[in-house]
Amino acid sequence: MIGALILAISVLALLQFFVTYCHSLITVSRSYPLSEETLQIASISSPIPQHLKFRRLLQLAALCPEQGNDKMQVLAVSAYFRLLGPLRMLCSWIAPAATRWVDSERGGCTYVVAVTLDRRIAGNRVLASQHSGDGF
Amino acid sequence: MLGPVDYAIWLIVFLIELSSLVCLLRKKAFSRYFTLVLYLCSSLAVSIARYSIIQTSGFHSNEYLYFYFYSDTLLTICLFFVLMSLYAHVFSEMGVANYIRAGAMLLLAGTALVSYFMVATSSDRLVTKFVVELSQNLYFVGLLLTYMLWGAMAKLRENRTRLMQIVLSMGVYVSLFAGSYALSNLYFPNLALWRYYFPMIAAWLPLSWAYTFLRVSEDARMATAQVLAPNR
Numbered sequence: 001m002i003g004a005l006i007l008a009i010s011v012l013a014l015l016q017f018f019v020t021y022c023h024s025l026i027t028v029s030r031s032y033p034l035s036e037e038t039l040q041i042a043s044i045s046s047p048i049p050q051h052l053k054f055r056r057l058l059q060l061a062a063l064c065p066e067q068g069n070d071k072m073q074v075l076a077v078s079a080y081f082r083l084l085g086p087l088r089m090l091c092s093w094i095a096p097a098a099t100r101w102v103d104s105e106r107g108g109c110t111y112v113v114a115v116t117l118d119r120r121i122a123g124n125r126v127l128a129s130q131h132s133g134d135g136f
Numbered sequence: 137m138l139g140p141v142d143y144a145i146w147l148i149v150f151l152i153e154l155s156s157l158v159c160l161l162r163k164k165a166f167s168r169y170f171t172l173v174l175y176l177c178s179s180l181a182v183s184i185a186r187y188s189i190i191q192t193s194g195f196h197s198n199e200y201l202y203f204y205f206y207s208d209t210l211l212t213i214c215l216f217f218v219l220m221s222l223y224a225h226v227f228s229e230m231g232v233a234n235y236i237r238a239g240a241m242l243l244l245a246g247t248a249l250v251s252y253f254m255v256a257t258s259s260d261r262l263v264t265k266f267v268v269e270l271s272q273n274l275y276f277v278g279l280l281l282t283y284m285l286w287g288a289m290a291k292l293r294e295n296r297t298r299l300m301q302i303v304l305s306m307g308v309y310v311s312l313f314a315g316s317y318a319l320s321n322l323y324f325p326n327l328a329l330w331r332y333y334f335p336m337i338a339a340w341l342p343l344s345w346a347y348t349f350l351r352v353s354e355d356a357r358m359a360t361a362q363v364l365a366p367n368r
Contacts, residue, residue, distance in 0.1 A: 003272070003318050003321050003322045004318075004322060006272065006273075006276050006314060006315075006318040007315055007318035007319055007322060009276075009279070010276065010279060010311045010312075010314040010315030010318060011311075011315050013279055013283060013307065013311040014308065014311035014312055014315055016307075017282075017286075017304055017307030017308045017311055018308050020286075020304055020307075020363055020364065021301070021304040021305060021307070021308055021344075023362075023363045023364070024297070024300055024301050024304055024358065024363045025301075027358050027362050027363055028297060028301075028351070028352060028356070028358065070347065070351070071343075072340075072343040072344060072346075072347050073347055073351075
């Protein structure tokens with residue numbers, strides 16, 4: 001009985017902490033403006049990429065060598081994005097007005113991946129310039 | 137003995153912990169976040185000790201089983217120290233940090249006693265089951281303390297981004313462990329997957345700390361309301 005109670009409370013707390021943690025990642029990323037170069041590479045017309053671009057940006061970020069320890073951030077928002085997928089489907093049946101909120105959340109996840117891509121491109125450019133400066 | 141997957145997981149988690157420690161030290165977090173450094177050092181020491189016990193006694197030995205759970209309890213106690221320091225950071229201006237520390241220590245001792253009596257009084261269980269129950273209960277108490285801390289931060293409109301991310305990642309970690317222990321104790325005590333699952337989720341905390349210290353500066357600020365309701 002106590003074990004079941006611990007399990008139920010832990011699952012609810014995990015969901016809440018995880019969603020809030022992802023919100024904090026999104027909020028931190030939103031303060032970082034995307035460069036023109038990244039928008040061009042990812043074929044994004046607006047400075048705030050739509051949630052439909054998520055998979056494309058994720059693939060591009062995977063192609064780019066990692067900079068620092070940003071893999072966990074991408075994994076966390078990917079999990080959150082996927083968690084929102086079934087919720088969106090459910091909302092479109094039960095409460096269509098809520099789909100706008102879900103889409104904006106997914107847009108936030110897309111922005112985090114876009115920022116990761118941007119940082120990776122910038123980091124790799126610096127590395128490349130350092131190598132060319134060394135005579136490679 | 138360990139298989140190639142076990143070795144790979146052990147090595148990856150060990151390297152993540154080590155790089156996270158280096159990252160914290162490079163960002164000069166030693167004095168300000170001493171308990172985080174202490175936790176990572178303890179975690180590294182436990183990883184090495186577990187590896188050497190597996191090599192000498194084997195993965196399925198009783199020695200490894202007991203060492204695993206007792207070292208896990210020690211790490212959870214270190215996690216309590218981290219939580220206490222986070223409480224001290226949040227309540228630093230109110231001057232109540234000492235009362236909170238005393239309360240947390242009492243809670244820690246109380247949890248250990250309650251876990252012991254719960255196991256000792258049930259005749260159908262071995263007293264040695266105490267270690268497994270204790271781990272589950274300690275993580276659950278850690279979860280309650282983290283939840284209370286996050287609630288206080290939201291109420292006090294705490295806006296230090298780094299502190300917020302550390303507390304939230306801690307919340308994810310303790311709830312993941314408490315839930316997983318409860319699930320394994322209740323329904324799947326002999327599931328082979330746990331062997332890979334628990335070491336893998338242990339990497340969450342050092343990874344998230346490394347990210348926070350690398351990407352978020354000490355001066356960064358963020359409104360709590362933005363995190364709680366970002367689209368309003």
